[in-house]
Amino acid sequence: xxxxxxxxxxxxxxxxxxxxxxxxxxxxxxxxxxxxxxxxxxxxxxxxxxxxxxxxxxxxxxxxxxxxxxxxxxxxxxxxxxxxxxxxxxxxxxxxxxxxxxxxxxxxxxxxxxxxxxxxxxxxxxxxxxxxxxxxxxxxxxxxxxxxxxxxxxxxxxxxxxxxxxxxxxxxxxxxxxxxxxxxxxxxxxxxxxxxxxxxxxxxxxxxxxxxxxxxxxxxxxxxxxxxxxxxxxxxxxxxxxxxxxxxxxxxxxxxxxxxxxxxx
Amino acid sequence: xxxxxxxxxxxxxxxxxxxxxxxxxxxxxxxxxxxxxxxxxxxxxxxxxxxxxxxxxxxxxxxxxxxxxxxxxxxxxxxxxxxxxxxxxxxxxxxxxxxxxxxxxxxxxxxxxxxxxxxxxxxxxxxxxxxxxxxxxxxxxxxxxxxxxxxxxxxxxxxxxxxxxxxxxxxxxxxxxxxxxxxxxxxxxxxxxxxxxxxxxxxxxxxxxxxxxxxxxxxxxxxxxxxxxxxxxxxxxxxxxxxxxxxxxxxxxxxxxxxxxxxxx
Numbered sequence: 001x002x003x004x005x006x007x008x009x010x011x012x013x014x015x016x017x018x019x020x021x022x023x024x025x026x027x028x029x030x031x032x033x034x035x036x037x038x039x040x041x042x043x044x045x046x047x048x049x050x051x052x053x054x055x056x057x058x059x060x061x062x063x064x065x066x067x068x069x070x071x072x073x074x075x076x077x078x079x080x081x082x083x084x085x086x087x088x089x090x091x092x093x094x095x096x097x098x099x100x101x102x103x104x105x106x107x108x109x110x111x112x113x114x115x116x117x118x119x120x121x122x123x124x125x126x127x128x129x130x131x132x133x134x135x136x137x138x139x140x141x142x143x144x145x146x147x148x149x150x151x152x153x154x155x156x157x158x159x160x161x162x163x164x165x166x167x168x169x170x171x172x173x174x175x176x177x178x179x180x181x182x183x184x185x186x187x188x189x190x191x192x193x194x195x196x197x198x199x200x201x202x203x204x205x206x207x208x209x210x211x212x213x214x215x216x217x218x219x220x221x222x223x224x225x226x227x228x229x230x231x232x233x234x235x236x237x238x239x240x241x242x243x244x245x246x247x248x249x250x251x252x253x254x255x256x257x258x259x260x261x262x263x264x265x
Numbered sequence: 266x267x268x269x270x271x272x273x274x275x276x277x278x279x280x281x282x283x284x285x286x287x288x289x290x291x292x293x294x295x296x297x298x299x300x301x302x303x304x305x306x307x308x309x310x311x312x313x314x315x316x317x318x319x320x321x322x323x324x325x326x327x328x329x330x331x332x333x334x335x336x337x338x339x340x341x342x343x344x345x346x347x348x349x350x351x352x353x354x355x356x357x358x359x360x361x362x363x364x365x366x367x368x369x370x371x372x373x374x375x376x377x378x379x380x381x382x383x384x385x386x387x388x389x390x391x392x393x394x395x396x397x398x399x400x401x402x403x404x405x406x407x408x409x410x411x412x413x414x415x416x417x418x419x420x421x422x423x424x425x426x427x428x429x430x431x432x433x434x435x436x437x438x439x440x441x442x443x444x445x446x447x448x449x450x451x452x453x454x455x456x457x458x459x460x461x462x463x464x465x466x467x468x469x470x471x472x473x474x475x476x477x478x479x480x481x482x483x484x485x486x487x488x489x490x491x492x493x494x495x496x497x498x499x500x501x502x503x504x505x506x507x508x509x510x511x512x513x514x515x516x517x518x519x520x521x522x523x524x525x526x527x528x529x530x
Contacts, residue, residue: 001268001472090514097514104423106510113457153459157422157511158369160504161440161460163467175426192378194418195426196471202428203468206461206489207266209443224471239425245371246422249355249362250515 001224004030005207006217008044017048018134021217030219032144035227037220038134039204042123042152042167043114044216045130051122052115053080071096077110077120084108084122101127102238103165109152124150127168128234135170145227147171151201157246164201166237172197173226174237196225197237266489269295270472271482273309282313283399286482295484297409300492302485303399304469307388307417307432308379309481310395316387317380318345336361342375342385349373349387366392367503368430374417389415392433393499400435410492412436416466422511429466431502437462438491439502461490462502 008024011017017040025031032038046052060068060075064082068075071091078096082088085098085108098108100123109123124130131148138146148170153162166174174197204218241247273289276282282305290296297303311317325333325340329347333340336356343361347353350363350373363373365388374388389395396413403411413435418427431439439462469483506512 001468003266003468092510092513095510095514097510099423102423104511154421155510156419156460156463158364158367158504158506158509159460159463160502161458161463163428163460163463193426194470194474195421195424195428198421198424198426198428199467199471202464202466203266203268203471205459206464206468209459209489224474237425239423241423244423245357245360245362245420246369246511247515248357249360250512 001220001222003203003207004028004219004221005215006030006219007215008217010214011044011047011216013047013050013052015048017044017216018137020044024217025219032138032142032146032219033221034145035147035222036144037147037149037172037200037223037225038138039149039151039200039218039220040131040134041208041216042109042127042150043111043121045124045127045150046121049125049130051124052119053122055118055120067091067096073107077107080110080120080122081108084110101167102235103167104154106155123152123167128170128232129168131168131170132231145171145229147225147227149197149200149204151204153205157250162205164198164203164205166195166197166201169197169232169236171227171229172232173228174198174232176226195237196223200225266485266487268468268472269293269484269486270480271295271484272480273482275479276309276312276481278312278315278317280313282309282481283402285309289482290484297403297407297411297484298486299410300412300487301409302412302414302437302465302488302490303403304414304416304465304483304485305396305399306473306481307374307392307415308376308386310389310392310415311386314390314395316389317384318387320383320385332356332361338372342372345375345385345387346373349375366432367500368432369419371420388417388432393435393497394433396433396435397496410436410494412490412492414462414465414469416469418470422515427470429463429468429470431460431462431466434462434497434501436492436494437497438493439463439497441491460502461488465490 055076058076060079064079065075068078072093087099090097095106098105100108115121127150135148150168152165154165176194176196207218208215271289320341323341325344329344330340333343337358352364355362360371365373380386392415400413415433417430419430441459441461443457472483473480
């Protein structure tokens with residue numbers, strides 16, 4: 001399995017990101033092969049879609065002002081969070097925990113980094129549609145059956161630093177369902193599903209960097225994923241809070257209560 | 266960046282896993298280069314260390330019986346969880362949420378899959394020491410400066426399937442601290458740390474598989490990580506519950522309360 005970083009020039013709003021990537025690939029003598037996955041940062045897709053907002057042009061609602069004060073977030077950013085999030089679930093100082101496109105997102109994925117001064121970048125409008133569009137364009141032009149993956153960064157419970165997150169998938173199965181297959185001792189595996197799209201997102205994050213590396217795309221070759229032409233379901237990487245070990249677990253875990261006395265399960 | 270799966274024969278308890286891996290590498294004509302990371306599944310390390318327990322020989326304590334009943338987990342497994350976990354934090358049906366080696370772990374990392382019938386595999390005794398031992402052995406024998414990473418699987422909040430988790434690291438920095446570096450627009454990045462060891466763990470999980478693939482090791486070449494000879498601190502990938510977005514966020518999020526009415530933040 002190989003990962004090739006694709007180094008591009010800075011993209012300007014409304015420019016066609018795919019053309020810029022294809023140009024960069026040409027300069028690096030990179031061509032598509034069947035089974036390749038083109039991995040894109042959400043930033044290059046969102047910038048291309050013009051999803052950049054000048055904070056000076058945002059007017060905070062009373063609700064935004066209230067939350068901004070409570071959670072020490074800039075009120076214009078909160079206003080955008082309220083507009084962008086499907087649901088605001090909770091908050092901690094400086095961050096609102098939101099649900100967007102069936103994913104847990106700090107501040108609805110709105111980001112100040114790698115945006116012009118006083119501007120923020122929203123998430124791509126619909127990463128699933130963007131991924132499918134890029135896939136069909138490449139398939140038509142190059143005659144190769146590839147996958148496309150749009151990724152962002154995220155954090156893990158009680159874990160430092162960011163890893164990758166799959167936002168939108170086209171052309172390959174995001175989950176590897178190994179239920180029913182045998183383990184090393186021939187016993188049937190009952191519950192294991194592997195989140196291969198998320199694994200790929202983390203591998204790509206390593207190569208992309210998050211500072212000024214300007215590698216907004218990565219070509220993955222030889223990844224052991226199952227290619228498909230069927231549209232990938234939007235909720236195929238989602239489990240409900242009801243089924244979530246952490247949500248149900250943390251709910252019962254009384255961390256943060258007076259003098260940190262925890263009620264044992 | 267490249268990942269080479271290393272295909273081995275089945276390892277028996279107390280066998281030297283490193284010799285088996287080196288033998289397999291030889292058969293695949295794989296040699297070490299400076300900067301390579303050898304990535305090991307916790308299963309092969311734990312098996313080699315004899316960390317396999319026959320459940321028939323476990324006697325459940327009254328506390329284990331109580332928790333087993335409450336959470337629908339086999340009482341002998343719960344007994345082992347109580348012995349293995351640094352702390353039992355909480356629980357949901359079939360899983361106890363525990364803290365072990367500063368990591369959130371379902372059932373203290375105790376696993377029935379890829380273990381002989383009626384047996385379970387515990388986590389390696391000390392993944393940090395195991396990683397450092399493997400590193401120094403390889404450096405001495407081959408004269409190459411490499412890193413070693415021991416990995417497990419984990420799940421994400423509200424996300425289906427498993428991704429990789431770094432359990433123990435030697436020879437490279439597990440975090441890429443990009444605070445103070447510039448973004449694409451020359452603005453200084455304030456808060457971003459990348460969990461490169463976790464990213465590598467997820468990339469390796471893709472290649473290893475979790476069924477009967479028998480690829481318990483992966484060689485990563487060209488990974489953009491910083492090599493080091495200093496001992497990696499055990500808590501270098503850990504943040505406290507106090508700083509954790511999810512724990513603090515879920516605490517305030519009243520999901521699961523009567524008729525799912527949530528109190529907005």
